[in-house]
Amino acid sequence: MKVTISLTVNGAQIRRDVEPRTSLADFLREELRLTATHLGCEHGVCGACTVMVDGAPARACIALAVSLDGAEIRTVEGFAEDAAMGVIKEAFHQEHGLQCGFCTPGMLISARDLIARHPEADDVGIRRAMSGNLCRCTGYQGIVRSIKSAARQLSSQGKQP
Amino acid sequence: MKPAPFSYHRATSVDDAVAALTQGAGMARILAGGQSLVPMLNLRLAPLDTVIDISRVDSLRQAHDDADSVRYGALVTHAAFEDRRVPDGSNGLMPFVAGQIAYRAVRNRGTIGGSLALADPAADWLTTLVALEGKLLIAGPEGRRAVAAADFVIGSYLTDLAENEMIEAVVVPRRSATERWGHYKVARKTGEYAESMAIALVDKARNYARLVVGATDGAPLVLEQAAQAFLDGRTDDALRVVIRDELLAAGREFSAARLTMHTTVAMRGLKGAAAK
Structure with missing residues (x-):
């Protein structure tokens, strides 16, 4: 079997x-x-x-x-040693993208993929791309801010995922 | 929930998969991307004994650009269309539609063949393929056959596929370069199945129009009278009436609210195509 x-x-x-x-x-x-x-x-x-x-x-x-x-x-x-993921995790910490943390692993994976494919995504683009990840704490404002902040930092450091 | 136990067959070719389907005698199911089948297994809504995994059949992942059409293997993913990793003969309609299916993580694995085989009336490819006048190439124990997308869908989750047949490829005719498309979809949430969707194809140079409304509790509805009325120059309320009457005549027993929604969505699809 x-x-x-x-x-x-x-x-x-x-x-x-x-x-x-x-x-x-x-x-x-x-x-x-x-x-x-x-x-x-x-x-x-x-x-x-x-x-x-x-x-x-x-x-x-x-x-x-x-x-x-x-x-x-x-x-x-x-992704523990991944530089881009390190920036994304720190941004989630700084921008209050973490609440209970249950959805966070999936959020991080999707966010890293989004930043890799669309580093210039705006708020609407981020919300649309992240619509397949639900946060039951409804902490979306912080999550969107976190991703935007991480994308900006990675782009200014020239470090795309 | 977790699926009930089942046995697993990793198909080595299309013929091997068909043989396994025949052996399964109605209790075997093809696993393509698994983005609908596995949720249904998890919810124990798909009774089966055997899963036949076709993901290793490489020929099913190929797309071929022919002179008059593009042929997509059944395993071409939604993301491959979205990223334009496969040829497009639809003036960009197929990549656009693909990018709106569910979520990226689902699009990376979900396939065009799997979506069509399930024939969820609210799924995007079904309405799109009927609109584009595509056809399906079907493999069975007696060989291969082709069926038009419009004839393939019989009703909600009901297709022309026999229990020992599978979709091998989808063939989409190259659309005229002067044709323009309009697409309108109503969904409660981004990535959700449609409450209503319409695709309109308008080619002013050829005096051609085609209008298809999906998520209509059955096969997508091809509104020929409405397309003709549009070509005859009807607009606004005069056009709405034709669309509404043709939807009513389909006998789907739409509630007043759904009839209004489908009518509005069809209007917006046509307007979208006309505005381009």
Whole structure:
């Protein structure tokens, strides 16, 4: 019943047997104990579980681990040494983008991708691009400010993600 | 919630996937990008025994630019359209539509074939493909066949696909360079499924107009009389009446509010195309 998969998670080669029904999110959390990836809605709406799959953001709750054999996964833990993510995290701290913190890992992944693709995004652009990440504290004002501030800093430092 | 257990088959080719579908006898389902199927599995709304993963079939990711049309493999993602990583023959309509589907994280994995196969009446590609007069190439145990997008959709979540068939590619005819498109969509929240959507194609040089309204509780509605009335020069209330009557004649039993919404959305789609 179980299927063997090999994939890269935060740079480490992983080989495990998984049940086909196991989501990438559960695989990361339960098998690998990478608990920064949070599960909110478990049907692809809230964005808390957003991680990078082969260099692009994806919902870990609606990706089956078994279908990701050979993929390269990067969770927010994998960005610990990433300079751009460091600036984004600090901006979230300074601009009150953090409240309870539950949505933050997904927010950070989406924000970094947004800044990489659209460094000049304005408030409306940021809100539209971040609409797939829900904050139940409704702290959107701070989150938008954080992303704008991080984008400006990264752009003035010439450090694009 | 978590999905109920199922078995997993990683297809090596289209024929292998079709064989697995046939073996599954109605209880096997194709997994493309999984952006609708996996949520439904998580909610235990999709009863199945076997998931047939086609993501490793590379031919399904290819797009080909032909003289009169563009052929997209079933696994071309919404993000690939949005980023224009695949050819476009629709004067920019397809990249625009793609960029409005759900959210970027979903667009990175969701595919055009998967979206069409599900045939959610409120989904973007369905209305778009009917508007663009696209067709679907379908693979089954007896070989390949082509079906027009308008004939492919039978109703809400209901298609012409037999239980042992799958979408292999989507073919979109190259639209005239002088054609202009209008798009209008009403959704409660950015990235949500549409409450109503309309696509209008207007080519003044060829005296051509086409108007399609989606999210209409069934297959997208092609409003031919309204398109003709538009070409005949009707505007404002005179045009509204034609659109409204044609929507009513479709027999979808729209509430008064929905009828008004669809009529307004269709008007705005046409105006958008005419203004360009």
